[in-house]
Amino acid sequence: MPGLEDLYREIILDHYRSPRNRGELPVPPAHRVEGFNPLCGDEVVLFLAVDGDTVTDVKISGQGCSISQASSSMMSAAVKGKPVAEARTLIRAFKALMSIHESKLDGDGQPEQDLGAQLEGVRLGDLEALQGVVKFPVRIKCATLAWNTLQQALDEAGVSA
Amino acid sequence: MKALDVTRIKADFPMLERRVHDKRLVYLDSAATSQKPLAVLDAMDDYYRQRNANVHRGVYTVAEEATAAFENARTHVARFVHANDTAEIVFVRNATEAINLVAHTWARTNLRAGDAVVLSHLEHHANIVPWQMLAAELGIELRWIPLTDDFRLDLSDLPRLLDGAKLLAVSAMSNVLGTINDVRPLADAAHAVGALLLVDACQSVPHLACDVQAWDADFVAFSAHKMLGPTGIGALWARRALLESMPPFLGGGEMIRDVRLDGFTTNDVPWKFEAGTPAIAEAVGWGAAVEYLHAIGMDAIRNHERGLAGYTLALLEERFGDRLTIYGTHNLDARGATFSFLFDGIHAHDISQVVDEEAVCVRAGHHCAKPLMRVLGVPATTRASFYLYNDEADADALADALARAEKFFAF
Numbered sequence: 043m044p045g046l047e048d049l050y051r052e053i054i055l056d057h058y059r060s061p062r063n064r065g066e067l068p069v070p071p072a073h074r075v076e077g078f079n080p081l082c083g084d085e086v087v088l089f090l091a092v093d094g095d096t097v098t099d100v101k102i103s104g105q106g107c108s109i110s111q112a113s114s115s116m117m118s119a120a121v122k123g124k125p126v127a128e129a130r131t132l133i134r135a136f137k138a139l140m141s142i143h144e145s146k147l148d149g150d151g152q153p154e155q156d157l158g159a160q161l162e163g164v165r166l167g168d169l170e171a172l173q174g175v176v177k178f179p180v181r182i183k184c185a186t187l188a189w190n191t192l193q194q195a196l197d198e199a200g201v202s203a
Numbered sequence: 204m205k206a207l208d209v210t211r212i213k214a215d216f217p218m219l220e221r222r223v224h225d226k227r228l229v230y231l232d233s234a235a236t237s238q239k240p241l242a243v244l245d246a247m248d249d250y251y252r253q254r255n256a257n258v259h260r261g262v263y264t265v266a267e268e269a270t271a272a273f274e275n276a277r278t279h280v281a282r283f284v285h286a287n288d289t290a291e292i293v294f295v296r297n298a299t300e301a302i303n304l305v306a307h308t309w310a311r312t313n314l315r316a317g318d319a320v321v322l323s324h325l326e327h328h329a330n331i332v333p334w335q336m337l338a339a340e341l342g343i344e345l346r347w348i349p350l351t352d353d354f355r356l357d358l359s360d361l362p363r364l365l366d367g368a369k370l371l372a373v374s375a376m377s378n379v380l381g382t383i384n385d386v387r388p389l390a391d392a393a394h395a396v397g398a399l400l401l402v403d404a405c406q407s408v409p410h411l412a413c414d415v416q417a418w419d420a421d422f423v424a425f426s427a428h429k430m431l432g433p434t435g436i437g438a439l440w441a442r443r444a445l446l447e448s449m450p451p452f453l454g455g456g457e458m459i460r461d462v463r464l465d466g467f468t469t470n471d472v473p474w475k476f477e478a479g480t481p482a483i484a485e486a487v488g489w490g491a492a493v494e495y496l497h498a499i500g501m502d503a504i505r506n507h508e509r510g511l512a513g514y515t516l517a518l519l520e521e522r523f524g525d526r527l528t529i530y531g532t533h534n535l536d537a538r539g540a541t542f543s544f545l546f547d548g549i550h551a552h553d554i555s556q557v558v559d560e561e562a563v564c565v566r567a568g569h570h571c572a573k574p575l576m577r578v579l580g581v582p583a584t585t586r587a588s589f590y591l592y593n594d595e596a597d598a599d600a601l602a603d604a605l606a607r608a609e610k611f612f613a614f
Contacts, residue, residue, distance in 0.1 A: 046560055046611070050553075055612075083569040083576060083583040084552075105582050107552035108612070184552065 048174035049181065050108065057168075058108040063118035065101040067091055072099070073199045077191030079183050084110045086188050090195040097121050097129050102188070109172075109181050114188035116169050126196060135166055136189050139173055140182050207499065207507040209594040215240040215495075216592055226562035229600040234378050234406060234541045234588030235566055236428045239492070243431055246491035247484045258483055259457065259474070273483050276490030277473075283493045284404075284423065285414040286440055293439040293446065293473040294481055298405035299329040301424035301439035302372070304476060305401055306333040308449040309422075310370065316342035319368040321398075323348035323356055324578045325377040328571040330403040334372065348373070350578065353532045354380045361392055368398045375407035379570045379586065380531040381512070381541035383407065390419040405429060405437075409590070410508055410539050412501035415440050431496060432489035436482040446472040453478040496591075504591045508540040511589050515542060515598045522602045526609070530579055540589035543570070546605075549612045551585040557608035563601055 067074075067089035077086040084106030091099040100118040105111075117136075121129040175185045213219050218238045221228045230238060256266040258273045274289070281289045295301045314320070320334050324347055338345050346364045351357045356373070365371065371393040376383050386402055393400040399421035404413060409430035415423050422445075426437035451458055451469050455478035460468045469475045496504070513535050519527055519542070530543045546554060555567035566586045569576045576582065587601055 046557060049556065050611070081568060083573065084550075085582060105550075107550035109552070111550075178556070181552070181556070 049178055051171040051174060053168055053171045054108065054112040057112035057115040061102065061111055061115040063101050063115065063122065064103065065089075066103055067099060067101050072101075073195050075191050075195040075198060076104070077187050077194070079106070079110065079187050081180070081183055084184060084187060086110065086114050086191050088114075088188070088191045088195050090192070090199060092126060092196075092199045095126050097124055097126060100192075106187070107181075107184055109175060109184040110187050113172055113185045116172070117188045117192060120167070120169060121192065129192065130196065132166070132169075133189050133193050136169060136172075137186065139166060139170065139176075140186055141176050142182070142186065205503060207503055207591060209507075209592065212499070212592050213594075215242070217241060217244070219592060223562040224560055227600075229561070229563040229597050229604075231587040231589060231593065231597060231601060232564045232566050233409075233429070233590035233593075234570075234586065236434065237409060237431050237590055238592065239433065239488075240431055240495050242495050243433065243488045243491045247433065247488040250484045250487045255484075257480055269483060272487050272490075273481070276486040276493075279490040279493045280438055281440075283413070283497060284408065284425075284440055285416055287416060288443050290443050290472050291440050291446065293441070293476045294486060295437050295439055295476075296435060296482070297426040297428070297437040298403060298424040299426075299437075301422075301437055302329055302401065302403065303333045304439055304452045305422050305424075305441075306337050308452050308476075309399075309445070310334075310337055310343075311341070312450055314341055314343050314369055317344065319344045319346050321346045321348065321364050321368045321371045321373075323373050324350050325354075325356070325380060325382060325575050326372075326374055326572065327378050327403065327405070328573070329405070330372055330374060330401075331574060353534070354530060355382050355532055355537060356384055358388070358392075365392055365396045365398060368393070368396060370399050370401060372401040372403070374403040374405075376404075376410065376539055376541075377531075377572075377575075378406045378541065379543045379572050379575055379584070381538040381543075381588075382532060383411065383537055383539060386418040386420060390421075394419070406539070406541070409496075411505055421445060427485065427489040427492065430492055432492035433482075433485040436485035436489055439476070443472060446476070451478075452476050455479045457481070499591065507591060508589060509535050511593060511595065511598065512538060512540040512542075514595050515540065515587075515589070515601075518598055518602050519544070519605075522606065523609070527605075530581070530584060540593075541586065542588070543584040543586045545581055545584055546609060549608065551583040553612060554585045554605065554608045557611050558601070558604035561600065561604035561607065563604040565601070 072089045072091040075088050085104040087104040089101040100122045102114045102118050172185050175181050216238045254268045254272055256269040258270040277292050278289050281292045349357045375386055390400045401422040402420045404423050404425045408425040423440040428434040458470050458475050458478040460470050526547045528545045532538050551567035555565050568583050
């Protein structure tokens with residue numbers, strides 16, 4: 043039986059208590075995308091600034107549980123300043139960490155067994171603390187909310203690289 | 204009035220003997236669905252073992268018994284809500300389907316573009332979305348009764364809201380706030396302008412004696428599974444003449460009198476609205492649930508829950524003070540034992556996760572009432588809802604578990 047300490051790791055609580063990159067960005071040039079968790083009413087508002095191939099800035103507002111808030115905070119820290127391609131790889135790696143394998147459904151023709159190879163060498167760092175969420179299936183949507191919202195923001199920003 | 208013997212009642216519910224995380228299960232989510240007593244489980248088991256056959260079809264002995272058991276359940280449910288006639292109880296899947304039935308049949312026939320339907324801010328999605336769907340289809344106008352600062356219906360502007368309205372559709376008891384609405388004045392106000400009254404009684408019928416005639420309602424929707432019965436069955440009550448005036452809902456077997464290549468004629472009510480093989484075992488289980496509730500007495504249940512509500516409100520206030528906000532009235536005459544609350548700085552999801560470690564089952568989220576959540580200005584609440592099998596020890600267990608959650612998330 044998984045315990046609370048599997049879910050609420052110290053680093054998660056730290057991001058929840060002191061969220062990184064809280065706030066808003068002027069739109070435009072930034073893109074603003076809202077993500078909702080219909081299960082619990084959690085809401086992530088993501089502001090994404092992209093310059094060329096780089097995610098230059100990310101700000102998060104909205105409200106939600108510790109898992110969705112910590113995941114948003116950790117996501118913002120992980121992708122800020124990174125190339126768009128790396129952000130997209132992180133999204134896939136994070137979803138794989140959450141046991142969500144969408145590669146086949148994305149229509150990109152990548153068989154699932156290649157996912158491991160593609161993601162080999164991708165370092166999730168602090169984000170791995172969220173792995174315990176997998177043991178609490180209802181909360182996976184809380185953890186992935188920010189990442190799905192990021193994916194949508196990247197799509198809307200028209201940066202597919 | 205005799206107090207409920209909750210220890211004895213608990214023993215009737217096998218689920219309440221379950222242990223979770225090696226702790227006694229403290230079930231405080233009856234507003235979502237109630238637990239089921241042995242009497243209900245046995246009745247359904249007995250039906251499948253001894254009487255299983257389709258209803259209203261065969262002439263063999265077992266088929267007659269199945270039909271009798273099914274229709275006997277209807278009679279029990281009809282009596283329980285003080286219907287005038289068993290034909291006034293239409294079996295549906297749940298209260299949601301009952302409301303959709305009214306929207307699809309009565310409302311589609313009687314409403315035109317520009318007509319108004321009046322709802323309230325405390326409605327469940329089941330009593331909002333069907334009307335929004337109809338508004339999109341027919342161009343009807345939706346109007347909303349707001350809430351007072353005490354989380355009750357603000358009826359000060361009701362005459363204006365009802366002006367030109369064809370239907371008032373309101374919950375008898377909020378699944379979020381626990382607010383009990385006084386139905387009769389709503390019926391009188393609706394009828395005064397020629398509108399009908401639909402009551403979403405899904406939360407009230409399990410907890411409060413229900414008299415659809417004293418309410419003078421036109422449509423009443425409720426579900427079995429929140430009142431000790433099984434999932435998959437509920438009822439729409441309406442007077443026979445009104446039901447007879449409505450077109451059928453779903454088409455198929457059972458709902459017809461005759462079918463020819465060029466058309467069909469409909470069966471008598473209530474079967475006119477019951478296309479296809481119904482939920483027979485579920486009806487039998489619901490009948491047993493109603494008998495169980497009747498034997499205990501709805502007034503005794505209301506009295507017990509009123510006491511529990513007072514105890515829980517005082518307990519939460521004493522233990523948590525201003526750190527915990529309850530969204531609901533403190534007036535015990537105007538509320539049931541359903542409590543939605545918010546901790547300062549701790550999300551409802553996190554609260555319910557931590558209290559689950561203590562085997563305390565509460566609901567976290569928007570409770571299928573997102574418009575109400577927006578009115579309250581909160582993303583989600585934690586909800587603890589009590590029933591006849593809960594006692595003060597359960598309220599104490601909730602408070603202890605909440606204290607643990609608060610400590611866990613202390614900054």
